[in-house]
Amino acid sequence: MNFPDEAPASSGFPADEPVLSVAQLNRQVARLLEAGIPRLWVAGEISNFTRAASGHWYFSIKDESAAVRAVMFRGRAQAVGFVPEVGGRYEFRVQVSLYEPRGDYQVQVESLRRAGRGDLHEAFLRLKDQLSREGLIDAGRRRAIPTMPRTVGVVTSLAAAALRDVLSVMARRAPHVRVILYPAPVQGREAAAQLCQALDQAAARNEIDVLLLVRGGGSLEDLWSFNDEALARRIAASPVPVVSGVGHETDFTIADFVADLRAPTPTAAAELCCLSRDQLLGQVRAAADDLARAQRRRLEYAGMRVDRAAAQLVSPAQRLHLHRQRLETAMQRLTLPLPGRMRQQAQDARRAGERLHACMDRLLQRGGHRLAVAESALQALDPRAVLTRGYAIVRGPAGSVVKNALDLKIDARLDIEFAQGRAQATVTRTDTLL
Structure with a gap:
């Protein structure tokens, strides 16, 4: 069977029609989706939620009859203020797109809110953005929490389980630290105002080194007092550092963003506000060991210096003996008759002259020998020889x-x-x- 090199001209396909690669095809489809479908809100339930090490969120949005893959990039996810729960119903602001490497249709989530709570969530985001523009959420504004406070203040309800958790942790880890309670309700219509009064009272009394603002978990409505603007500004203006421990680890409030330190739970807030007694005792023991080692080294060096100084000392008796010997020698010389001293000096001069002549003879002999050796070497190197x-x-x-x-x-x-x-x-x- 013969195969022609080219398709016959009557095949029906335009000869100049472009041929796309798969990547080019997916890119065109992605552009069509992004341009043809505007940003919109979608309601659904979260499933297959994954929180990647990069900070991106990957999950699916589904309802009773369909599902779509979704991605929320790190910057958008950090602005949400909470971590969504699998099975929870939410409303998502999305941009329809295509994941080009696999050709999978997906949505990019720009923001999300709990279903049915859109107004509260929108108010939360507006206040958070406003405080951020004012610099009250900046990390550089936050103060360090003292590691060894003498007194810790706690703002919470007298009936709250969070208070029992904090007192239990403080009694176990840091019984040496004094705890002062500034009671205030943590839920209800008047809770935000009374929480502000408790912070004002703590600031006016000026008796604590760090302040804990805590309450247990609850719904968005239960925690809403901690999203109050006036309370946020009181926290930012506090004269002492504030640790916020509101709700569970997945709950975020405005108080968390303006506090100097956010703890995931009230128990964690009590653990983070100071070092434990065991840690402090360990530091004291380590410092005592270092001090003892330094003292031993100083004593050893001092002993070595004393030994060296003692080796260089001469006792007064030895000094007197040496001076006595020198004095006796001088007296003997002075008691010699003058002619005898002159004869002795003449003999010394004669012996010195003899030694000088002998030394000169030896030097002349050595010089003559070296000269003879050099002359012989020169003669051996003379080309005319x-x-x-x-x-x-x-x-x-x-x-x-x-x-x-x-x-x-x-x-x-x-x-x-x-x-x-x-x-x-x-x-x-x-x-x-x-």
Whole structure:
């Protein structure tokens, strides 16, 4: 069977029709989806929720008869203020798109809110954005929590389980720290105002080193007092650092964003507000060990210095003995008769002269020997000494010494120097030595 190289012209397909790659096709489809479908709100239930290490959220939005894959990138997810629960119903602000590498249709979630609570969530986001623009949420504004406070204040309800948790943790971990309660309701219409009064009272009394603002978990409505603007501004203006421990780990309130430290639970707030007694005792023991080691080193060095100083000391008795010996020697010299002293000095001078002459003779002998050795070496290196054994020095027309016969030209004039006299010669032939 024969196959033609090209399709026949009557195949019916335009010859100049472009051929797309799969990536180009998916890119065009993604553009059509993004341009053709505007951003919109979608209601549904979350399933297959994954919180990636990058901070992105991957999940599905479903209802009774359909599902769609969704992604919420890290920057958008951080602005939500809470972590959604699998099975919970939410409303999602989405942009329809296509995941080009696989060709999967999906939605990119820009924001979300609990279903039926859109107004509260919108109010939460508006206040959060406003406080952020004012700099009250900036991380650089937050103060460090003291590690060794003497007194800790707690703002919460007298009937709250969070108070029992905080007191239990403080009694177990830090019984040395004094705890002062500033009671206020943590739920209801008047709760926000009374929480503000409790913070004002703590600031006015000026008796604590750090303040805990805590309550247990609950619904969005239950925690709404901690989303109050006036309370947020009281927290930001507090003269002492504030630790917020409101709700469970997945709950976020405005109080969490403006506090100096957010704890995931009231129990965690009590654990984060100070070091435990065991930690402090460990630090004290470590410091005592370091101090003892330093003291031992100082004593050892001081002992070494004393030993060195003692080795250099001379007792007064030894000093007197040395001075006495010197004095006796001087007295003996002074008691010698004058002629005897002169004879002694003459003998000393004569012996010194003899030693000087002997030294000069030895130096002259050594110098003469070195001179003879150097003269012998120079004679051995004299090129003319070789001529006495029948050799000659041949110089070319330019006066340079000839080392290779092949460097000479025929009829070149040569100057030959012998041990006795010179001679002139002409080159008639050159050969090499094999």
